[in-house]
Amino acid sequence: MNTLPELLAEVPQIGQVRWLGVRPQRGAPMIEVEVVESRLQAGLTGDHSRPGPRNARQVTLIQWEHLAVVGALLGRDAPLQPSELRRNIAVAGINLFSLKGRRFRIGQAIFETTGWCQPCAKLEARLGKGTFQAMRGHGGITARVVQGGIIRQGDAVQSLEPILANTTGQA
Template identity: 30%
Template sequence: MSVANILGIYVAPAKGAGVIGHQKVSLRAGKGIEGDRYFSQTGKNRSNYKGQPDWEITLIESEVIEAFNQEKGHSFHDSDFRRNLVTQGIRLNDLVGRFFTINNVSFYGVQLCEPCASLQRRLAVSILPELVGKGGLRAQIRGNGVIGVGDQLTPVEKI
C-alpha cells in the first residue's frame, strides 16, 4: 500500500470568499475546521446525507486535478477546486462509508463531493461532466486535533 499524504489545506472564511492556504489547522468534532465558514455556521451548504452531516471537511485528490489540467490544457492550482484538503496517494472514492485518520484525528467518509455549477462558473471552464465521480469526498470530523501539510492519511480497517 502506498503512503497517502496531505499536500494542501484550504479554508474559506466566508461565503464567496477566496480560500486561504494553511500549513496547519485545528479541527473540532462535529464542527469542522476552525476559521472555515462552515465552522462558524455561516456556510450555506450545511447539509445531511442519509442522516449524516456531510459539511465538516472536504477532500480532493491531487492526481485528479493534475489529470484534469493535463487532459484539458488548464493550469488550475489545487486551491481553485475549493476543497479543504488536497491528498496524494489515495483513491478517496474508496473512503465512502469508511473511517480514516490524519495525525491521530478520526474522520468518516460520508459521500462523494461532486463538482457543482457554482464551481464551474468560478473556474469558467467545463467541469461537468468531466469531474463527476472524481470531485472528492465529504467527511465528518470525529475527533479534535491539529492536522498539517505532509501528514499521512490512513484508512482504518475496523473500528
Template identity: 30%
Template sequence: MWQGRLLNIHTAPKARAPMVEQITATLIAGVGIEGDRYAQGIDTGTYSDQPDVREVTLIEVETLEALARDHDIALSPQEHRRNLTTRDVPLNHLVGRQFHLGEVLLEGGRLNTPCRYIDMITKKTICDLLEHRSGLNCRIIKGGVIRPGDLIRLA
C-alpha cells in the same frame, strides 16, 4: 495497503470567499475546520442547508494532474474549493470508512458532486470533467491539528 499524504489545507470564512492556504489547521469533531465556512454555522456555505456530512472536504491532487495532462486545464489547490488536497489516497473507496489524517480520525461521507458554481468562479469549464472525481465529504470523529505532510491511512 495504501498510505497517502496531505499536501494542502485551504479554508474560506464564508461562501464565495477566496480559499486561503493554511500551514496548520485545527479540526473539531462534529464541527469542522476552525475558521472555515462550514464550521461557522449553516448559513455560511453554499450547500450548508442540504443534509450531508460536510465538516471537511478532500480532493486528490491526481485529479488536478489529470485535468492538466488530459485537458490542458490548470486548476490550483485554492481553486477547487475543497479543504484538503491529498496524494495517493483513494477517496472514492473511503465512503463509509474511517481513516487517520495525522492525529485526526475522519469518516468518509458521500462523494462530492461537482456543480456549475466551480465553472463560474474559476472561469474554466471543468464541472463535467470532475464527475466522480470531485472529492469526498467527511465527518470529523476525533479532532486535532493537521499539517501538510501528515500521513493518511485506514483506521
C-alpha cells in the same frame, strides 16, 4: 486468490496531505494554511462549515493526482490548484474512493467518509465552460470529524475501520 470483499476490506496505501485550505465565509477565497485544527462535529477551525452532527459536509477532500487530470480535461497546460476547486484538503498517494464507508486518520484527527463531493454550477461559472463535466468523478469526498486534532501539510492519511452504521445513506 482474494475475493472482492477481501480486496475492499484492505487499504494498504498511506497517503499524504499535500495542501490545506479554509474559507472564513461562504464565497470567500480559499486561504492556504500549513496547520489547521479539526473540531469534533464542527469541521476545520477558520472554515465556514456549519457545525453539527447532521452536517455531512464538514470537510472536503480531493485527490492531488486528479488536479492534473481535471486540468488536462480543461485543456490547460498545468494542473489546477486545490484552492480553485474549493476543497479543504488535497491528498496524494491513497485513492480517496477506497475510504468509502470507512473512518480514516489525518494527523491527530479522525474522520468518516459521508459521500462524494460532486461538482457544482459555481465551479463552471468560476473556472469556465466544461469545468462541470471535467470534474465529474474527480470531485473527491466529504467527511465528518469524529475525533478532533491538529492536521499539518505532510501528515499521513491512513484508512482505519469500516463505518458499521451508515447514518447518511451516502457513503
